[in-house]
Amino acid sequence: MHPYKSEPLSRKSISSMTMYLRRFLKLENRLYFPIMGLLESLQEISKPFYLSVVPDKDLPKNLEAYTDVLKHVITIKQSVYDGACNGNGRARFTIAHEIGHYMLAQVFGVRFQRNLPKSPMRRCENPEWQADAFAGELLVPADLLRGMSADEIRRECGVSSEAARVQLKLMEGRR
16 A cells, blocks of 8 residues: 555646646647656756666666655666656656656645555545656647557657557547
8 A cells, every 4th residue: 555645636637737737848739748858957947856866776676766755856767767868658657757746746736645554545546646647648648649549649759558558548538
């Protein structure tokens, strides 16, 4: 069970946040989101944010990155950082996921609390689900993808095949 839960957020509200961010950055009509540019610029626009890229051996094998919203730090394995810089879709999604944690809490003011061991958590309160939804909505903007296949989405948005399929399925469900 996750040690924290967030205030409930719908995918629609998370999508609105990512559209707001895209408009703010003047990227609302661009398919490929420059996630590494956003990550690097967070250090300039969101003091006291700090980016920590660490050797792979410094994090457990099953942990590619993590965000400490209280300390304003995103820590990323070197291989994931390099992969995202080189356009790897999975690595780009990982970075967007971590930015999602940070921005939901620090920019959009989503509150979170300790999750008591016996407290049930709905999906909409799960910070991991929220960060995944943020990453998917930011990297794969539904309003720009009408008529595209999963493979076209993968290529044009720079995401993994899995992320493209998930977002396509979600878009089809919204119609």
